[in-house]
Amino acid sequence: MVLRVVSAILRSPYRLQRIQGHMMSSHVGSEVLLETVGNAGVITLNRPKALNALNISMIRCMFPQLKKWEKDSETDIVIIKGAGGKAFCAGGDIRAVTEAGKSGDSLAKDFFREEYILNNAIGTFQKPYVALIDGITMGGGVGLSVHGHFRVATEKTLFAMPETAIGLFPDVGGGYFLPRLQGKLGLFLALTGFRLKGRDVQRAGVATHFVESQKLGALQKELVDLRSPSMSDVTKLLDSYQEQSTLDIEKPFVLQQHIEAINRLFQADSVEQIVENLKNDGSPFAQKQAETLAKMSPTSLKLTFRQLQAGATMSLQEVLVMEYRLSQACMRGHDFYEGVRAVLVDKDQSPKWKPSTLAGVSEQSVEESFASLEERDLRL
Ligand SMILES: *[C@@H]1O[C@H](CO)[C@@H](O)[C@H](O)[C@H]1NC(C)=O
Numbered sequence: 225m226v227l228r229v230v231s232a233i234l235r236s237p238y239r240l241q242r243i244q245g246h247m248m249s250s251h252v253g254s255e256v257l258l259e260t261v262g263n264a265g266v267i268t269l270n271r272p273k274a275l276n277a278l279n280i281s282m283i284r285c286m287f288p289q290l291k292k293w294e295k296d297s298e299t300d301i302v303i304i305k306g307a308g309g310k311a312f313c314a315g316g317d318i319r320a321v322t323e324a325g326k327s328g329d330s331l332a333k334d335f336f337r338e339e340y341i342l343n344n345a346i347g348t349f350q351k352p353y354v355a356l357i358d359g360i361t362m363g364g365g366v367g368l369s370v371h372g373h374f375r376v377a378t379e380k381t382l383f384a385m386p387e388t389a390i391g392l393f394p395d396v397g398g399g400y401f402l403p404r405l406q407g408k409l410g411l412f413l414a415l416t417g418f419r420l421k422g423r424d425v426q427r428a429g430v431a432t433h434f435v436e437s438q439k440l441g442a443l444q445k446e447l448v449d450l451r452s453p454s455m456s457d458v459t460k461l462l463d464s465y466q467e468q469s470t471l472d473i474e475k476p477f478v479l480q481q482h483i484e485a486i487n488r489l490f491q492a493d494s495v496e497q498i499v500e501n502l503k504n505d506g507s508p509f510a511q512k513q514a515e516t517l518a519k520m521s522p523t524s525l526k527l528t529f530r531q532l533q534a535g536a537t538m539s540l541q542e543v544l545v546m547e548y549r550l551s552q553a554c555m556r557g558h559d560f561y562e563g564v565r566a567v568l569v570d571k572d573q574s575p576k577w578k579p580s581t582l583a584g585v586s587e588q589s590v591e592e593s594f595a596s597l598e599e600r601d602l603r604l
Pocket residue numbers: 249251255271274279280281282320
């Protein structure tokens with residue numbers, strides 16, 4: 225009897241093993257689950273009540289394991305997903321970061337540094353990395369997915385880079401992937417924080433595939449069952465799931481009718497010129513975008529404009545070094561704290577930006593935000 229069980233286990237294609245949760249934590253639940261299932265490394269972001277928001281403990285769990293899986297000959301593929309059904313990851317835990325910034329805690333430096341190092345590890349990962357972005361995927365959640373080889377969106381995916389609304393900028397490598405989207409789409413998404421849903425996340429080029437949410441369980445099982453899959457084996461499997469997913473297939477891309485206007489109006493040498501273009505255009509769409517930009521941090525808008533302009537011709541690594549400088553400039557400034565207060569703490573949704581107008585943001589202050597931090601620069 226015992227022998228039969230043992231041999232059944234030995235015959236089993238699965239090696240199912242919980243590696244570690246948060247080993248140093250005294251909490252019962254682990255905020256990130258790291259498991260091997262067959263020859264797959266599976267990461268589950270597991271803070272469902274916080275929409276799987278990424279905090280530094282999670283980064284510190286994930287990074288070493290990812291590096292181990294990259295070298296380990298028994299690991300062929302990595303899959304990352306979110307627990308709870310609502311979110312993949314709604315972003316970084318930036319409230320904690322601004323609190324640290326106020327009290328002079330090192331988290332304000334360490335969080336961005338370690339987060340960007342993780343983003344780079346994903347962007348350079350040597351094996352297939354598949355992010356199942358089922359649900360809210362914003363900011364830091366985008367950084368955990370978009371640089372990997374495969375991003376699978378579902379009808380529940382809600383994508384945005386909403387940082388200009390909180391006095392930050394679209395970081396986690398936003399300066400790399402956004403200017404590489406079609407035309408001026410990335411700059412539009414970066415400045416306005418426009419939200420893309422479902423299939424449109426793929427149509428914009430943020431996701432590589434669209435698969436209906438209910439099929440993800442079966443998809444994950446087949447991914448795990450692949451033996452030493454090449455990138456093209458994974459592509460084939462994802463393509464076949466996509467072909468079976470017909471939901472919303474007839475719906476046109478939400479920005480289809482505006483893409484010409486976006487390319488024309490966001491083609492400019494400055495944020496001021498974009499705002500001017502939008503106001504002069506007179507269409508309801510342009511009007512609405514002008515109203516959106518008027519609510520954003522003027523400093524964030526100018527930093528973001530220049531970040532994407534510079535990032536268009538940089539490597540991911542160069543972009544992350546630049547973004548680390550910008551993150552620290554935001555920590556030294558005013559608007560990031562005010563944005564987090566207005567949107568996440570007091571929730572009055574009426575931040576008082578300083579400076580309050582685009583004209584008030586000097587070229588020099590923008591320039592200084594991009595300056596080298598010398599020995600405190602990010603090293604990859
Ligand atoms: C990260 O989140 C988990 C789960 O909510 C929590 O137990 C842990 O203390 C957090 N870590 C930090 C550094 O905030």
